Amino acid sequence: MKIISIVNQKGGCGKTITAVNCAAALHKKGYKVLLVDCDPQAHATFSLRKESRVYITDILEAIAGNQELPSEGLLTQVADNFYLVPSRIGLASLEHKLSVRDDKLQILSSFLSKVSANFDYCLLDCPPNLGVLTLNALEASRYSLVPLMACDFSLRGIEILKDILIMLKEYKGSHPIPFYLLTQVDKRYNFSKEFSEKVKKQLGNLLLKSTIRINISLREAASAGKTIFEYKADSRGAEDFLALATELEKITSQSKWTSLFLRGDKFSEVYLVGDFNNWKRDERYRLNKVGEDIWSINVPLETGKYRYKFVAGDSWFNDPHNALAEDDAFGGKNSLLVIE
Numbered sequence: 001m002k003i004i005s006i007v008n009q010k011g012g013c014g015k016t017i018t019a020v021n022c023a024a025a026l027h028k029k030g031y032k033v034l035l036v037d038c039d040p041q042a043h044a045t046f047s048l049r050k051e052s053r054v055y056i057t058d059i060l061e062a063i064a065g066n067q068e069l070p071s072e073g074l075l076t077q078v079a080d081n082f083y084l085v086p087s088r089i090g091l092a093s094l095e096h097k098l099s100v101r102d103d104k105l106q107i108l109s110s111f112l113s114k115v116s117a118n119f120d121y122c123l124l125d126c127p128p129n130l131g132v133l134t135l136n137a138l139e140a141s142r143y144s145l146v147p148l149m150a151c152d153f154s155l156r157g158i159e160i161l162k163d164i165l166i167m168l169k170e171y172k173g174s175h176p177i178p179f180y181l182l183t184q185v186d187k188r189y190n191f192s193k194e195f196s197e198k199v200k201k202q203l204g205n206l207l208l209k210s211t212i213r214i215n216i217s218l219r220e221a222a223s224a225g226k227t228i229f230e231y232k233a234d235s236r237g238a239e240d241f242l243a244l245a246t247e248l249e250k251i252t253s254q255s256k257w258t259s260l261f262l263r264g265d266k267f268s269e270v271y272l273v274g275d276f277n278n279w280k281r282d283e284r285y286r287l288n289k290v291g292e293d294i295w296s297i298n299v300p301l302e303t304g305k306y307r308y309k310f311v312a313g314d315s316w317f318n319d320p321h322n323a324l325a326e327d328d329a330f331g332g333k334n335s336l337l338v339i340e
Ligand SMILES: Nc1ncnc2c1ncn2[C@@H]1O[C@H](COP(=O)(O)OP(=O)(O)OP(=O)(O)O)[C@@H](O)[C@H]1O
Pocket: 010, 011, 012, 013, 014, 015, 016, 017, 018, 039, 041, 043, 126, 127, 128, 183, 184, 185, 212, 213, 214, 215, 216, 218, 219, 222
């Protein structure tokens, strides 16, 4: 099961619309899909309007309290091969139970591992904060989809997310591979075009090619308790989400991805060099400046062992966020990646 968290601590940027309709688009393409509403605001749950018996908080509380999971109604059926774990308001008791556990960030992972054999994709709709539920979702997921509103001039939100990803990498050795998605794109307005251009330049290949245009049918579908395919299958919204699902299908079935970060505000450009590109600076391996002082790159690599370094100007250095290293031929060290 490929797990994708939809995350951005900024509110209203399109996380829920993306989670619900991307899940529906993957289902339409023939995949078995599980959508998990990790947000106590429960917008994804409302926008599918299904009768439910068991909620995400019940499941996480049961696991955190070492109790049996409910044997019936664990997942709410949306359609054939399309299921939901719904949410509802009320986190206090869950937070209390989690706070005493050392594995408080792995509770959602532990639940998903029990159901993973039944699904191809799992999408996690996160709340607009980086609290315990979002951290559980980041821990559980292999990929993160970060919606960015195309009418927003600030990319500061991403910097905080980057800090969390770096922290996850340092504490557990890996973190989800982030991909960014432009949403609420309105081509009639210059500021939307300008923002899209700016983000494209800044994020390079971290930004998905698909974009989600402003489409009133998406909003209407959510208030009618339907996915866009049930509400208006010939809308621009439906077209955009199908294209997004196709792009995600490709990304998640391609070679494995590794995401690397580097901090530094003095560089004008940074390259990743290693035995996968003959240690040469190559445009495909140029890092993107994703924040004031954060550089990042997502690299598709097949299974294997790779040595690498970063190069900025005349300086070569190791990855400060990767403890794995190996002696190089010059008396120094190379950072090491082992892709299994
Ligand atoms: N492409 C779009 N076209 C039209 N309306 C949209 C589009 N994307 C999102 N919206 C509307 O914008 C609002 C915010 O979207 P959404 O609820 O998906 O954001 P969110 O990031 O999940 O918000 P929160 O952070 O509160 O969970 C909703 O009313 C939604 O219907």
